[in-house]
Amino acid sequence: MSVTAVAGTAAPGKAERGTAAPGTAVAGTVERGTAALGTVERGMALVGKAPGKAAPGKAAAAERSVGKTAAGTGAAGKGARRGGDGSRADGSGGGGGEGAGGGKGRVSRRKSGGRDPLATYRGMRDPERTPEPVPAAGPLPEGNDDTFVIQEHHARSLHWDVRLERDGVLVSWAVPKGLPLNPKENRLAVHTEDHPIDYGSFEGDIPAGEYGGGKVILWDRGRYEMEEWTDREVKVVFHGNRAEGRYVFFQTRGSDWMVHRMDGPPFPDWQPVPTELTPMTATKGPLPSGGRRQWAYELAWAGNRILVAVEGGRIRVRDEKGRDVSAAYPELRAMGAELGSTVCLLDGEVVALGKDGRPDPSLLRRRPARQAAPGAKDLREVPITFLAFDLLHLDGRDLIGRPYEERRAALETLGLEGDRWGVAPAVPGTGRDALKVAHGLGLNGVVAKRRRSLYRSGVTTADWILTAD
Numbered sequence: 001m002s003v004t005a006v007a008g009t010a011a012p013g014k015a016e017r018g019t020a021a022p023g024t025a026v027a028g029t030v031e032r033g034t035a036a037l038g039t040v041e042r043g044m045a046l047v048g049k050a051p052g053k054a055a056p057g058k059a060a061a062a063e064r065s066v067g068k069t070a071a072g073t074g075a076a077g078k079g080a081r082r083g084g085d086g087s088r089a090d091g092s093g094g095g096g097g098e099g100a101g102g103g104k105g106r107v108s109r110r111k112s113g114g115r116d117p118l119a120t121y122r123g124m125r126d127p128e129r130t131p132e133p134v135p136a137a138g139p140l141p142e143g144n145d146d147t148f149v150i151q152e153h154h155a156r157s158l159h160w161d162v163r164l165e166r167d168g169v170l171v172s173w174a175v176p177k178g179l180p181l182n183p184k185e186n187r188l189a190v191h192t193e194d195h196p197i198d199y200g201s202f203e204g205d206i207p208a209g210e211y212g213g214g215k216v217i218l219w220d221r222g223r224y225e226m227e228e229w230t231d232r233e234v235k236v237v238f239h240g241n242r243a244e245g246r247y248v249f250f251q252t253r254g255s256d257w258m259v260h261r262m263d264g265p266p267f268p269d270w271q272p273v274p275t276e277l278t279p280m281t282a283t284k285g286p287l288p289s290g291g292r293r294q295w296a297y298e299l300a301w302a303g304n305r306i307l308v309a310v311e312g313g314r315i316r317v318r319d320e321k322g323r324d325v326s327a328a329y330p331e332l333r334a335m336g337a338e339l340g341s342t343v344c345l346l347d348g349e350v351v352a353l354g355k356d357g358r359p360d361p362s363l364l365r366r367r368p369a370r371q372a373a374p375g376a377k378d379l380r381e382v383p384i385t386f387l388a389f390d391l392l393h394l395d396g397r398d399l400i401g402r403p404y405e406e407r408r409a410a411l412e413t414l415g416l417e418g419d420r421w422g423v424a425p426a427v428p429g430t431g432r433d434a435l436k437v438a439h440g441l442g443l444n445g446v447v448a449k450r451r452r453s454l455y456r457s458g459v460t461t462a463d464w465i466l467t468a469d
């Protein structure tokens with residue numbers, strides 16, 4: 001039985017009682033909210049089979065085989081040396097061209113003496129097997145050297161490919177976490193093979209097993225101004241819809257470069273994602289008096305409380321004491337990739353669902369919840385699901401000083417819906433309605449949250465009341 005079904009049957013005052021909105025609305029909301037839970041079962045059914053639809057899984061498979069392919073071309077040495085750095089996965093790393101083509105790490109070819117700058121690119125792709133443009137050798141198009149494209153590439157490891165039009169090609173870097181917005185942060189940018197100008201409009205799926213297999217999304221396109229361009233340093237100003245401002249790319253070693261934002265923060269009160277927050281917790285007590293205009297109700301999940309910071313498509317998970325427990329929940333890495341360039345801090349709980357589809361705390365206790373990474377057996381036997389119920393930061397703005405209902409509305413705009421994660425359902429109606437829904441799900445409590453209340457890190461607050469029976 002799926003959790004969705006449980007939620008449906010659990011809902012009080014459903015159609016058969018002939019009562020109107022409240023009960024049905026509860027059922028509907030809970031069903032929407034628990035759709036993510038229902039999908040866990042489908043997710044489990046896929047274990048052991050070839051990855052199917054979702055880009056991250058597919059990309060993972062693709063890049064594993066890409067790694068093997070690269071080993072044959074000689075590009076792999078670098079990939080292997082760097083270990084888990086996925087930016088190499090699509091052959092970023094100067095590709096197989098080293099040795100033959102010369103010009104390792106070079107980004108300027110005005111004196112290239114007639115060498116075909118796209119030879120490396122073509123040598124890595126079979127036009128019969130990839131939808132990417134693979135133009136025949138010939139004269140390069142002439143342009144104004146003032147356009148750029150940034151592609152979000154869900155290869156084995158997510159990265160953003162930043163490409164600048166220059167001398168008839170797109171000079172390219174693979175940036176694992178994307179362009180930084182924080183002027184204090186340098187990010188790795190791996191110089192990769194020049195791409196054809198036509199690549200600037202490419203998006204689509206590179207088949208698994210092909211070079212760079214995975215989904216490519218056009219993240220931004222626009223114009224750039226070049227301020228300085230040498231073999232070791234490139235200063236530009238991006239004028240895109242998303243990429244905006246002065247950046248410098250500078251070479252550190254071989255194909256390894258860094259990218260740095262030279263402008264100030266993107267807007268005046270911009271903040272980096274907070275790292276020091278710990279969860280606000282509820283006071284135990286009876287259902288509060290005061291109507292539904294004052295109080296909103298959620299279910300008490302009896303799971304593991306975590307805060308999940310997402311940046312550059314990567315997640316960092318902290319427990320209620322602020323300890324880094326990222327390794328304990330590898331299932332959530334795909335949530336980071338799915339959020340792409342969204343920067344946020346999520347508050348919520350990890351639950352484990354039993355065979356009946358209901359949260360099962362005793363099952364969850366079998367999973368390591370600390371620093372230790374779970375083994376294959378844990379992953380298989382105790383799959384976890386993350387239910388987000390609060391949003392403390394979004395894209396440079398701290399939300400802890402905003403009222404609960406505003407944070408909750410912002411959370412619901414994120415479209416968090418995966419096999420292993422989702423938004424915890426809000427239960428409309430009264431506290432009694434919420435308790436009935438909770439009991440139907442096998443949970444023993446609800447949390448009342450004062451709609452106007454702010455988030456106070458590390459505080460046990462009377463603005464959140466846990467009612468259990």
Ligand code: MN
Nearest residue numbers: 090153161174
């Ligand atoms: Mn790429």
